[in-house]
Amino acid sequence: MQALPDWMVPPRPEGWFAEDLDHLPEAPRHTELIDGALVFRLTPQRAWHSRAVTALTAALMARAPGGVEVAREMTTRLDARTRLEPDVLVTTAPYEADLTCFALEEILLVIEVASLESAHRDSTVKLRKYAEAGIPHYWYVEDEDGAPVVHVYELDEPTRAYAPTGIFRGSLQRLVPFEIDLDLDKLVPQRGD
Structure with missing residues (x-):
């Protein structure tokens, strides 16, 4: 060794x-x-994961109101000993070229797109960590036969835990953290689409 x-x-x-x-x-x-x-991320990401992250980032950027930014693969400090890097995040922080980490109070939504290596962490450990840190919204995205399925959670402030608000296939419509209407089937086109 x-x-x-x-x-x-x-x-x-x-x-x-x-x-x-x-x-x-x-x-x-x-x-x-x-x-x-x-x-550490030990395995290479699948093309599906990359496509889903890119498509979600672009779709949310196109819909974000003024004063709201969308970033991908940027870290946020949850506490003194935890710093996570969600696949996509929505923030009120203004763009800064040298920024390496977002402050908690600036985060509106974090999105994790599952991979074989991260699925357990994303659906359990990170779900709990983001809620305990007070991030208002969390989406967990899975690959279901090539189509994205989005598990949506909203923070219950008194308990500092997430309440599930829906599992979305085909389309996703939300009013929070801002008005969002996504055609999920077009995010990651199937072969031949």
């Missing part, structure tokens, strides 16, 4: 902190931090 590279050794006994990610240039792209532990 080979020794770990020096950069993989936590700088303190309690593990990593959210700010540490900005000082780890050797870490693989899309490295996240959950409860002080580094989490």
Whole structure:
């Protein structure tokens, strides 16, 4: 067994902190931090995942009202020891070229598109973490025979837990965090479409 590279050794006994990610240039792209532990994407993403993330980002950008920005694959600090990178996020933060992390109070919606490697984390761990952090809306997107299925959650403030508000196939219509009307079947066209 080979020794770990020096950069993989936590700088303190309690593990990593959210700010540490900005000082780890050797870490693989899309490295996240959950409860002080580094989490790496170990497998290549499928084309379906990439297409779904790009299509959702573009569709939401086209519908976002003034003062609302849509970003993909940008981190947000949930607490001192957790920094996640949702596939898509909707924020009130103005665009800044050098920004590496969004503040919690600026996040309106986070979207995770499931992959084989991330499905469990996205549907359980991240669902709980985003809710505990107070992010108002969470979407979890799955591949169902090539078509996106969107599980939509809204934060119940008193319990700091998400309440499911629907599972959408074919189309998705929402009034929050802003008016959204998506034709899900056109987001990731099937072969020959």
